[in-house]
Amino acid sequence: MAIPSSLQEIRQLSFDKSLKQSLSQQLYIGLRQLMLNGQLPAKCQLPSSRNLAEQLNLGRNTVMAAYEQLQAEGYISSKRGAGSFVASPLPDQLHSAKASILESSPATKVTRHSSQNSDDINQSFCVGVPDLSAFPHKIWQRIAQQLGKHSQDYMGYGDEAGFWPLRRAIAQYLQQSRAANCQPEQVMITAGAQQALDLCMRLLLSTDDVLAMESPGYRGVMRALRLTGNEHIPCPVDQYGLNPEVIFKAKQKPKLIYCSPANQYPMGEVLSLERKMALLSWAAENDSWIIEDDYDSEYHYQHRPLACMQGLDQHQRVIYMGSFSKTLYPGMRLGYLVLPEPLVKTFSQARFASYGQPPLLSQAQVACFMEEGHFNRHLRRMRIAYKEKLLALQDAMQCLLPWGQTLERQAGMHIVFIAKEGIDDRRLVGELEQRKLYASALSDYCHGGEDLNGLVLGFANTAANKMHSKVHVIRNVLAELYPA
Template sequence: MPQAKNTLTIEIDRHEASPIYLQICERFKAAIAAGHLKPGDRVPALRGLATQLNTARGTVEMAYNILVDEGYLQMRGAAGTFVSSSLPGAVTRTATRKSRADAPRVRRIEPAADIGHDAKPLRPGLPALDAFPRKVWSRLVAYRARSGDPAALTYPEPSGYRPLRERIATYLGLSRGVECVPEQVFVTSGYRATLELILRSLAKPDDRAWFEDPGYLLARNFLVETGVRLVPVPVDHEGLDVDAGIALAADARFAFVTPSHQSPLGVTLSLARRMKLLDWASRADGWIVEDDYDSEFRYVGRPLPALKSLDRDDRVIYCGTFSKVLFPGLRLSYVVAPERAVERFGQLTKSMNAGSPYLFQAAVADFIAQGHFARHLKRMRALYAERRMLLANAIVKAFGNSVTIDLPTGGMHLVAIFRTGRDGPIDDMAMAARAREAGLAVLALSAWYLNGRARHTLRGIVVGFANVADAAEAARLARMLRRAYDG
């Protein structure tokens, strides 16, 4: 029986941003491309390679599973694992031309697949602009602009307008179960600014961080740019797979999660996983960054308490935003700092920027204090529940058995998953590109994964429903999606 050459060695670089399991994948692909491993050759056993690399067995197992999914390896039970005997010739021809610098890493998505900044139909994450109470908002802004308060003309407080921080702390305690004081609340100019504040306050060089796979695109883009060593951790029907995260990087410094409504799959992190995640953070001296981006919109029962509400060791950093509940043009977000880091956060806000504009902060504080915020959320829950059904029904009617849609219990977007066709997985990236050319702001589901071309990756589209006005518009948009699907 053919054997792998004794001289074959697999090496990893722990200083690379790419996770170890991906490095293992690329080393095997390079060995196959160079002819060091040939079809039918046996590859090292999981335990043996894990010992050689001084890494967890689960890390090697995940790499092998990916290589099997992509057709490079075959598992033959007790006989071992072998290079696929049916490996396409194109694999070696194209791979030979690839340099190590071309190896897939945790990547920034291409601009064509980015979230975007306009109000095109079906844009995920865009609230119902037609239902925002503009008259009330205009009155509050005008009142603050005419007030003559000197604070409107001077530099704003870097940590945020004090009355707004007080309103946020009260709101989080009542609606999300988050116990905090105003001094822990820091107002930022968006989630990106929030992440920058967190990392500059708590991160160290070469820190590793768990990141949901699939996970939030814009957060991934920014984290990649900062040089954080992301460790993609799979997501299933219970949310982030904490056991997989521990197997991949038990010593990670951060875990970035969307527990209330996972982005993009929409699942909720189960209570068992929440407790396991908190236990990991406590034992590993790590930080959990909870992005609670649209938790206010839940259509089955009451909104779930935040992960932060279960935190007894002060390991969860809670992040929220007004972009989803009011409108993104506000550029107002907030973060609840751990008690032990409040001083550090405060110092950095002074050096990072001069604070968010007073006018909008004061208007939002008034909007909350006068009860408009609570009434607006109540109206939007009812409206979004209706629009969610309109779009889901229209897509199912237009696509028939070609897609499956699990109605999300919350959030502002749907995920339509394509069924595998007779010729294999549907190219959702190409379909989404055609839809964008037609004027629809949809995103391919596979773009949210680290390795969007792997066989196990779900294919589909992520579509926002908040701005679908009625059944007629839903039907029209669904037909446009179907035409893009048909090519």
């Protein structure tokens, strides 16, 4: 068997067992570094895990763990029967990581390198982070202490679909708040939304199937899709949400359709009822599945949360996806799927066989939190707080940022700024990171070649009275990069 030429570059890596980083993490960092500086160019084949383990005198599990992490982050892709290859292109959002890695260590040696402080990353316009300071920590700790008295009950294996009381609490909540048509038996607990997406794509997409998704749209869908190697059909977004005409006219009918109908991510439009019904009808007629990502439907500021698309489905074609990352906190890594009945057994068995399940104690803690009414009370408080923050940020951006247009929003935890022509949003994001403002580049959400630049700014974990000063930093950077 031919040895990939990439092995010559990889052999230069060295490892230090005295470091706190595991050997698999050191290998991951070294391989990522070689990719970012071009020594492992796009589309080049990597050695097999067995071959690389022998060459570097590492355990095969160590190599496989590094490969899996690189694949999960979009650096490499695997082709069944062919091996692993460097992705083309590499993840766009990591353009600034290249400089920090190169500055921290020589290209041929794995060493310690500086990392961003997590307290900084989780604040200052980072997308998807809730107000961590407003979380009811005392109540949460009290529940943990109560459960701790019976900790033995949560130390064994549980139901392959997840902790039953949590599944029951989620079903009741969705029935009441989202008009979902579901029973606890249809709810499956996952380790966050990303695992849920990964399961959907692995189980429902065959080799030649395609997925249709919004563009601009959620970047996590593309990360999950890279793991399967399937192609996608980008669907444009307008004032009525996803435009399904591309799907209806496609030569190859998509097996999966991903959408965020209650609050399109990231642009914020609501999918019209007419389009919802058209998509549901088309999916039933063409034996396709719809993934409804209801990522932050709880946060609508002018009316009650909208009824979900799943509740309108008469043919069991919708897979409803939710998470506690934005309603509670992202470090919990708990999400869920509401599955059509024909998929429940297959998904549960596959999840249990491939990933196991999230810790039972964490699931029990969330179940108690919901059953005692704390979840709904927390959401009510957050709606009031987030509305205040949204209005403060919108006012500041409209006053201070004439370099583009701030989109009006009535829901969610982020805001979109569309920059004028000629502004490089990735360069802008890099400059803001130097000032500890962690916005995202709007162009990174575009999967269909749209010429769209700007910023996506999460506002939930920033105090309302600090919005003006932080936006002023953005103004100063724009004035420096693009003077009038």
